[in-house]
Amino acid sequence: MTGLLDAIIQGILLGGLYALFATGLSLMFGVMRLVNLAHGDLIVLAAFVILAVTEKLGVDPFAAVVLAAPILFAIGFGLQHLLLNRTLGRDLLPPLLVTFGLSIIIQNGLLQMFSADSRRLRSGAIETASVSLGGDIAVGVVPLLTLASAIAVIVALNFIFYRTSIGRAFRATSDDLDVAQLMGIDVNRTFATAMGIAFVVIAIAALYLGLRANFDPTIGPARLLYAFEAVIIGGLGSFWGTLAGGIILGLAQTVGAHIDPEWQILSGHLAFLVVLVLRPRGLFPRAVD
């Protein structure tokens, strides 16, 4: 019984990581209707950037994220402004092709620069620290921080979206591109800002990816798949839905693994399929279309 309870707790915490993967994707789709096939690779790229900063400057990964966040915001802003905005339009294919190409470029670029070796972010004692919950159950500090960060990111994004004028512009632009321009909204700049924010979320996701497990340049596409599943389970357009989607995915994986370790990945996908059959629009859909 303790084993199952443990699996459930670990699943919820793992869900925090998947929610972090998914939130950036949810933001990009929510504002720009952009399906970013390079999302997983961007997370891996950010993990390597954090790794490089920690090694070059000799700082802790947490400090490295804070240092890297403005740079990643600028990269995201530039990527959207100079490249991705040109692909957006009535045709859905160009952004898919371009982000697919980006994915390949990032993977091979990382292989070239960092080799195919598995790497890890090191943060000293916190990596192995844990909190006892009584009985035989203990939870790691890093997984706890992961979930707490996911919640904090979503609270922050909801604040931006529903309490600030740039958030109002995000929602208006997502609703109606033409009329948004009639309001004096510079759509290209608005999209670029959204992508900059998404890149900061990507950096936070990358931090926990690198702290919790090994990473190498090829693991991006699998992270993309988890992120997609979390977004779809939660329903398009709702950040809290995305968190719920991540947690459901995490739970399904750990509970599946508890039954039989071979079932871990499969049961996650099965949970996704079940939700898709029962609630095709996800659990908490917000988007109108």
Added chain:
Amino acid sequence: MPLLSTHNLTAFYGDFQALYGIDLGFDAGETIAIIGANGAGKSTFLKAIAGLIPSRPDSVLLDGQPIGAKRAADIVKLGIALVPEGRRLFPSLTVEENLLIGGHGRKLPGPWTLDRVYGLFPVLKERRASAAPILSGGQQQMAAIGRALMSNPRVLLCDEISLGLAPIVIADIYAALPQIKTEGTSVVLVEQDIVQAMKAADRVYCFQEGRVSLEGRPGELSRDQIHRAYFG
């Protein structure tokens, strides 16, 4: 010099030409109405002025300055606001947020504030926290006009503001026009409802197949003239 004028303005949707050289102009504070059958190019004309359809730089002049090639987001900052056909409020924004976003691009303070828009259309204040789509058609139209006013326009372009509304609601909305005009704002009304348009306008233009087929003051145009200009 007129406040806004168009000179041989043409517009295309791909290969299809919708406007064949429109020459039109009006002064500050003037209200003009554009009437004409479906497909005559009335809405296209408004979209071209607002910058949603590209045109040659010197085919639209504001204060004598060419603005034809500017983007919609820049044109609204110059003082031209469009109330789009079908209202097109932002469905995921509340009424108040819809009004606030109307002032998104404005740099200078002007006569129109949230409070003044609520003064013009008190019902919007009651429904300020409602999501835009649950408003009645008339309330949505008021919100769409208020949203455009929030940019403090010198020129207010209104595309079919009476479309699909009950006559009593239309009367309410048209009753707001004099207040809008007291700020020196010029109003361009595109209307199917000829009677309403003639009552409100200082001058009337009739469009037919992308050309101006008739122009004059409402009192000076005969029923017969309008009929011919409308249907050819």
